[in-house]
Structures are given as C-alpha cells and as structure tokens.
Amino acid sequence: MDAAADELLRLAFDRAPAMEANQAIARIRAEAGDELSGATSYELVLPTDNVRSFLLDHTLPRLVDYLESSGAKLPHCGGVFLSVFSGDTLHFLHARDVVELLSRWSGLSMAELKTRYGPR
Template sequence: MTDAETFLRLAFAQAPASEANAAISRTREEQEDSRSYELVLPGGDVRAFLLERALPKLVDYLESVGAKLPGCGGVFLSVFAGDTLHFIHARDAMQLLAEWSGASLEELKRRYGPR
C-alpha cells in the first residue's frame, strides 16, 4: 500500500472534488460546525509533503484555533486527491503523521505550535 493510500484510508467520508463547497458545508453540519482544513495531495512523494510541508502548518493551525492535540476537537481535513475529496478527522491524521515522523504529539506541539 502506498503512503497516499495509507493516509487516505483514514477518511470517514468522500465526495467528488467538483462538489467541494457543498460537501465541505454538509460535513461541517454533520460534524457539528467543525472547521475544515484543506490540503491538496501532490502526485509525488506524499509522505515527504505531509511531514515537511503540511505537518508544521497543521500543528500551528490546530493549536492556534484551540483544537489542541491530541484530540484536535472540531477540525477535520478536507483532502483533495485527484478528482476525489476525502474527509479525515484531524486527530486521526495527527496520529499517523506522528507515527511517520517518529515524534510524539507533545514533541510536534513543541516543535511546530505557536511560540
């Protein structure tokens, strides 16, 4: 299984990317006014992209909006991969990214959280 497949298997729902606005709004309502954090997966090295580019920004965002690690309450990721939009709970994504990075969630918070 590729890293992209492993990451996208975390999705709790999917929708066509062409219906993104409606799908994100619907998911916010279903998740009780959750916040959406959008990502576009590259076609290349997904693990490197997620760990080097997305993870630092995601941790900073989560901590800044009060969606503290480890639970990341109220935030889901809207991940565009090809023509499909995948919805992943931020807590699930963070668990996998912590595992891939070899760092604990506390270490990631210290490393990338707001200063």
C-alpha cells in the same frame, strides 16, 4: 497512487466528488459541528508523488500550528477535519487521525509536535 497517499486516504470517513467540494464540506461541517459552531475544514491538495515527504515537511508543521493556535489542541483536535483533494475525489479525515499518523511517521510524540511546531 503513492503508498503514503493510500495509507492516509484509508483514514477517510467520507468522500465526495471534488467538483462538489463546497456542498460536501458544508454537509460535513453541519454533521460534525455542534449547534453553536460548525466544524472547521482544513483543506489540503495532495501531490501526485512524494506524498509522505510533502505531509511531513510541509503539512505537519502548518497543521500542528493551526490546531494549537485555533484551540483545537492535540491530540483530540476537536472540531477540525481535513478536506483532502486527491485527483477528482475529496476525502474527509478527522484531524486527530491525520496527526496520529503523521506523529507515527515522524517519530515525534504529541508533546514533541507541540513543542516543535506549535505557536511560540
């Protein structure tokens, strides 16, 4: 596995077989959400190689835009977790942890991420 994928997936707070994705995502939503609204899953399929480039070039801009426009503002990204498919395993990561990692990798601060990739 790619070193960047290893670093990302070490952030996982839970895992499940990918074949059980629907049930596992529903379980995480129920555990992470409050009584009025469940948590939101942002789903992502990791490529087998060039993971760092994929995450910085494709995922980071879309993720920041989604978080900022949905009200799950950086840096806390409240109520959002990532469901990351890698091989036959589904990994669950807090959005705030992923954004923090990608911020570090990109060299951009949270404010710079918001300005560059947030809604216009």
